[in-house]
Amino acid sequence: MRHDQEFQSIPNVVRAAARRFGDAPALVDGDRRLSFRELEDLMLRAVASARTLGIGPGDRVGLCAPNSVEWIVAALAIQGAGGIVVPLNTRFKAPELSYILRTSGARALFAASSFLGTDYTADLERADPGLPALRTTVSLPGEQGRADVTWDRFLDLGTDPATAHEAIDRLTPDHMSDVMFTSGTTGHPKGVVLTHGQSLRAYGWMSGAYGFRASDSFLVIPPFFHCFGYKAGWLASFLHGVTVLPMAVFDAGRALELIERERVSILLGPPTIFHDLLHHPDRPDRDLSSLRVSMTGGSTIAESLIRAMKRDLSFDIVLSAYGLTESTALVTTTRVGDTEETVARTTGRPIPGVEVRLTDAAGKEVPPGADGEILVRGYNVTQGYWDDPDATAAAIDGDGWLHTGDVGHLDPAGNLVIVDRKKEMYIVGGFNAYPAEIEKLLLGCEHIAEVAVVGVPDARMGEVGCAFVVPAPGARPTEADVVAWARAHMANFKVPRHVRFVDALPRNASLKVLKDDLRARYREGEGR
Template sequence: MNPSLNPTPSRQPAPATIARLLFDSAQRFAGHAAIEENGMRLDYADLPDQALQVTRGLMALGIQAGDRVGLWAPNSREWILAALGIHCAGAVLVPVNTRMKGVEAADVLARSGCRVLFVQQRFLEVDYPALLAPHRPATLEHLVVFDGAGALPAHDLSYSQFLRGAATIEKLTAERRALCIGPEAVCDLLFTSGTTGKPKGVMSAHGQNLRAFGEYVRVLGLGPGDRYLIVNPFFHAFGYKAGWLTCLIAGATILPHAVFDAEAVFERIARERVTVLPGAPTLYLSLLAHPRLASTDLSSLRVAVTGSASIPPSLIERMRNQLGFSVVTTAYGLTECGGLATLCDPQDAAEVIAGTSGRPLPGTEVSIRDPENRTLTQGETGEICLRGFHIMQGYFQDPAATAEAIDADGWLHTGDVGRLDPAGNLVITDRLKDMYIVGGFNCYPAEIEAALLGHPAIAQVAVIGVADARMGEVGCACVVLRQGQQLDEQALIGWSRERMANYKVPRQVRFFSALPLNPSNKVAKNDLRAVVAGA
């Protein structure tokens, strides 16, 4: 472990629950803005009262410690306050993906047993309560509607009505509830993306989240005065835990951003003096490709965090030189480990930051294993397995799936493929599910994507496996060209044949003006497969 990643002793123990973090941060960072949104500024000193108002409202509705409470809304100040209020009530936060349809959201709410749902009235022309109504589970007792207008069904409340109900519960009663929570208590239930079967609810606890992201804060050097633009959605660990929860640990100012748009992000960076901007590589590629790059004031930018198996070192250098980041690093995690497992030292060379995801957090381990669950040696490629304090408590009410994911020795089997380099950095090769087989050879798309990004005409690329009568499967490269560049299918295939093994060379090339992205700004490969199959 590089000395810069070693834990340093603190004069007082860090808060071990989100409720205690809330009270601690209010004292330590009083006078600093906790949240700024649409010209409204909420000071850290005032944050506990605002959050406890939500806690009191939930207690007035009969919510007990351990009850599940859903949250279906875009990034906003209300999302954060609702989440903190849920945490302080000792309840379990269940974020719902804003891209879900009514039946999908209802499935998550029913299987988690949510009694209350905070929900946005309308977002991106979607009426969420109306979307849910035909599928609403009987276990969902109340909707609390942000920006609700008009009459609501019985037992449902506008947010202002909900807050009025808080007056029936004494503030001291809510504080006592908040301070009774232990670090091992489950604080959230995040549902996985459900690539195989239905999404599964991942249970993680207060203490493990704060310990992991306390390390994240320390390595990145975040602190009061940082202004953190959170484009990643709050329903995802990157926007929630590596986003606003991280800000509360550091005393940084949270700048929620509901919908990614390069123009709007550019304007906010300049106008609001953004210093921290994490995101998927596609976010930075979009900014670098923006026609106003040279004329926009990006001088406030300081910290960038990204993660992917296919980042060219040139992107890291461009982020430093053209976007002005002095701290650029990569990380790796998944929902089942709270969103963070390894972290790269920002002082490492661009090749290390681009080509690896860094080393395990202190108190955690990474092991590369073969299909028989045997440990592989350094440099060998296999399944990435994790063990340590940050591993989930399990899948909610699904012991069989939990036992399948976490073996008897406590190793979480991630389904990701990778290896460890001589310095102990994790190199991600790919997702097991994205691997395809060409003539008996395993092909890992991320490895091929990294090679293709070396072509001077290519801005972005995603590789997928497609059916082939002779080979079983072959690779298809889905390409976005740099502005003003030209390239055709045969030229790229020829270029590839000179630079990679024949079985890795894409047999097909499709050109796109933009690749489809999921809400986390990662390429939506299932959407690409559907487009290519239908072409």
């Protein structure tokens, strides 16, 4: 039986895990250890509390906090009550968060009161005091801050677990589980609608194919607001009885300590994580022999890094995959037994139940080996963008094919090779960065008249942004000025790491900026 049919919903996975794995450890977060049975009890209290708070079927609820036990339980509470989770990037500033909460129509907000020096509720109240989501706010974890209800007080609202069971029983695989916002090339974030069944089917298959087992421990470093940390992370783990260790902020030394102490065996993430672990001074002195399974996503990986991960980090299995939020973040993956060259050079074959085709500009399928736009069709494709039928129609055609905007080709073995990631998009340490969005934000700086952003190579992060800036008349900003302004007005991964000042941006006859010229200028400058 498929996982979507067997478990029905994401909260029901936890109920089933409590029966199957009982007192085995489900979560280890600092000094806290929860068994699967204890996690179920906590989830049921939280579901009952969410219902008491007024969260019901179809309600969208924002969730903005670091990786933690509370993030997982809050998501399960919202979904168990019939609501829809709207995960929020903890690196976003108040205007970015406000846009997503308003667009999704979120009626409540669960948010950290202090993470990296930020009280999200307080910041949102200052930026958008009339925001509907601020009418009901819950702080997690820790202090109350400006929220209406503390986490402990929220849990005290749930006095009748029977109501929680009833609410969870009503959920089906077709119910919406989350609206995950992803920035488009227009610079306007769009909410991707996904269901319980899509995630259960995709990650139930993936975790089985990757060899997850009940004796494993998974240090989840990718953030829970991303499918990588949420669905390929804790959800996939609970399906197989794997112990989850949430990591709020990546620190290579701390990660090495946890791997040794907790006998971590699964570690997924962008290449940046493995690069930092390999080069940390403590690495040679740590016992990493428990490491077993790894998958890199969000960027290309060098063959030399795969070899180093197996040799120096003790991994038996290193895989690569491709996906986008609109496809439940999973389309193709390499398989256990594939060569290091295949893992490094390709993203593998389509997962079962999913089709991939490559087309030219006229929409005709290209021959094997030829480059074309990657189209995806299957159960994993989103129903559409939240409250945006035009964007949905532009992305998914009448035959159900999702037009990814990515360019690639198939090798002779049927493995997908990515040639260009959404043309202009670049990936910073696993995070998708969209130049149009960053440019729009940078134009809010009074010292900038025009700006164009391109992705450029970076040894640690894979790629970072380089902003080519035409200063405003009379202004003489420095590189440090632009970077400082950007850090104050956008998420850290969006902040350009390089700034180049130009008199004018190169444009073609249609006045479109010639970004290939800008990339060439950057390379020439670095060469000199």
